[in-house]
Amino acid sequence: MSNLAAMLRLPANLKSTQWQILAGPILILLILSMMVLPLPAFILDLLFTFNIALSIMVLLVAMFTQRTLEFAAFPTILLFTTLLRLALNVASTRIILMEGHTGAAAAGKVVEAFGHFLVGGNFAIGIVVFVILVIINFMVITKGAGRIAEVGARFVLDGMPGKQMAIDADLNAGLIGEDEAKKRRSEVTQEADFYGSMDGASKFVRGDAIAGILIMVINVVVSGLLVGVLQHGMSMGHAAESYTLLTIGDGLVAQIPALVISTAAGVIVTRVSTDQDVGEQMVNQLFSNPSVMLLSAAVLGLLGLVPGMPNLVFLLFTAGLLGLAWWIRGREQKAPAEPKPVKMAENNSVVEATWNDVQLEDSLGMEVGYRLIPMVDFQQDGELLIHHGRIRSIRKKFAQEMGFLPPVVHIRDNMDLQPARYRILMKGVEMGSGDAYPGRWLAINPGTAAGTLPGEATVDPAFGLNAIWIESALKEQAQIQGYTVVEASTVVATHLNHLISQHAAELFGRQEAQQLLDRVAQEMPKLTEDLVPGVVTLTTLHKVLQNLLDEKAMCADSRYAHHSRNAGGTCAHPKRSA
Known part of the structure; x- marks a missing residue:
């Protein structure tokens, strides 16, 4: 283990979770090696037994899961098991061609048992059983499961907006918290991804069934008629019987686990998510x-x-x-009646209201319609939050220019707004609003643009310039004509930056004044001790700095402002425009 870890440049003492991460790549390498390297019969017996055990485990897990997402890895497992069966077919075919003339045990005891015991040593019966299993797997179970997965994926995708709106409605009503809302949104997305993956994964099983038939035909014709007769001098009847029994055993030992896996796929896509597993549902309802x-x-x-x-x-x-x-x-009849509640007043009593029930308004907030949720959602790599940290950059730039850190922007969705509408609030009061269309671009006319563009005419929400919402294909044409082209997230970020710069004085409260004073005290403690409360009170200092902000004359270097105030003057820096 330590040598393998050293080769992969991993820590010498790997934890169990780290080995779990390596399980997938190691399994793929083993499957590929089975296709290339000749394997002895004993190793084939182990691998065939492992394949059967794995298929049974997958079916049982599918039976005992209560919700589809509890087995979300099933499409990937379906791919791996299909590759494993095909690799076993390749390895067993190789050993049948090389050693089939030596006897029925050439490909291992498992293949021999399936070829003799299960079909009585009669290759005609074996062929019929094999074909029936393939038809059941290919035409019935896999085709039905694939169709159910296809329809399920379609309905899940169609129902996603409604589910998202229901989650947002519960969140706005206070029925669930923010963490629970994020969890539910993630589950909705995972469910859509799962059914979409199952729609494609069902094709693996169908292809595996077709490959099984082709492999059987090739093995019988090539092995029985060419290798056995021409190379090993066997009679036509003896060669056909020997190689056909081995091929039938090989096909059955691969198709039976495939049938079990297909059944598991059908169970997964046909079940209804409840608090019971499939067995409990069937027994209780039947x-x-x-x-x-x-x-x-x-x-x-x-x-x-x-x-x-x-x-x-x-x-x-x-x-x-x-x-x-x-x-x-x-x-x-013997089941006891459900006891009636005796103290209804206690069970249904309403919890006394406390001060914790009083909701305080955010100093700075933004509400968005449901189409703009991906723009502000961390899990969906929201452009306003992830892409270059736009809102963080706005706050940092504001702090460098105005001399204090603005409040955190609290973002939430609002189902009462139009889908593409957003509004920016300060202490619960709307400062501004606008529309943004993700996937489209806003072409702003700075006054020098030539010509017109097809699109939705509007006004730039930040500066009031004439603009047009255009499709992505018209971006280069708009730039050539002299338009300033920006994406939807940039429109919202620019509008937010413009509004907080305009209302900087209102955002600078007593708490911000105290935080600013504490920041200056870290570098110049003597200055702050002499200034507050020796020269002025915190209230007076707050009022002075707020007036400077109102006049667009706040100093970015707060130490200079305090020096000026301590000397009885005002900030002498040039005025800064927001």
Whole structure:
């Protein structure tokens, strides 16, 4: 292990989670090596057994999951298991061609058992069983599961906007928190990705079934007629029987796990997400109504009385269903009635209101319609938050120019707004609003643009210039004609920067004044001690600095402003425009 870790430039003592990360690449390398390197019969037995065990595990996991997303890795597992079966087919075909003349055990005990025991050593029966399994897998299970996955993906995608709006409505109503809303949005996206992946992954299984038929035909014709007869001097009948039995065993030992995996795929895409697994759902819904058992018993009883029918079998099942119906009805009658609540007033009492229920308005906020949610969502790499940190850059630039750090911009969605609408709020009061269309560009006419462009005419929300929302294909044409072309996130960021610069004085509150004073005290503690409260109070200093901001004369270097105030003067820096 340590040598492998050193070769991969990993730590010598790998944790279990780090080995889990390496499991996928190691499995792919093993599968590729199986296709290239000749394997002995014993190794093939181990790999065939592993393939069968893996398929059973996948089916059981699919049966015991309560929600589809609990097994979200299934499409990838489906790909790996398909590759594993194909690699085993290649490896077993190689050893059958090389050693098939030596006897039935040439390809290992597992292939021999499937070729002799399961089909009685009769290659005709083996071919029929193999073809039936392939038809069941290819035409029935895989085709049905693929169609269900296709329709499911379509409906999930169509329902995504409604689900997102429902999540936002619950969040706005206070029914869920921000973390829960993010989790639900992520689950909606994962569900759409899962069904889309399943739609494509079903093609793996169908292709595997076709490959199984072709491999069988090639093995029988090439192996039996050419290798056995021409190279090893076997008679035509003996060669056909020997190589065909080996090929049938190889095909069955690969197709049975494929059928199990296909069944697991069908279980995954056909299940309904509840708090029960598939077994519980089937038992509870099939055997919950005793009337169904009684009617089924009556029908079987009538069939059992028909002359020539296997009366004993039908009557046995009739008796079993009657007994099951009697047991279910007796259990329902013995079930205790649900106790009625005694103290309704206590159970339904309303929690007393506290000061924690009082919602304080954000100093600076932004509300967006649902089409703009991807622009401000971290999980979707929102351009305003991720791309160059636009809002962070705005706050940093503002702090460098105006001399204090503005409040954090709290962003939330608002379903009452138009889908592409946004508005910027200060202490709950709207400062400005506008429209932004992700995927389109705003062509702003600075007054020198020539010609017109097809699109939606509007006005630049920040500076009031005439503009047009255009498609991406017209971007270069607009630039050639002299328009200033910016994307939707830049429009919103520029509008935000313009508004906070205009309202800098209103954003500079007493708390910001205290934080500014504390910042200056870190480098010049003596100055702040002499100034506050020796010369002026914090309230007076706040008012002076706020007036400077109102006159667009705030000093970026706050130490100079304090020096000036301490000397009885005002800031002598040139006025700065926002």
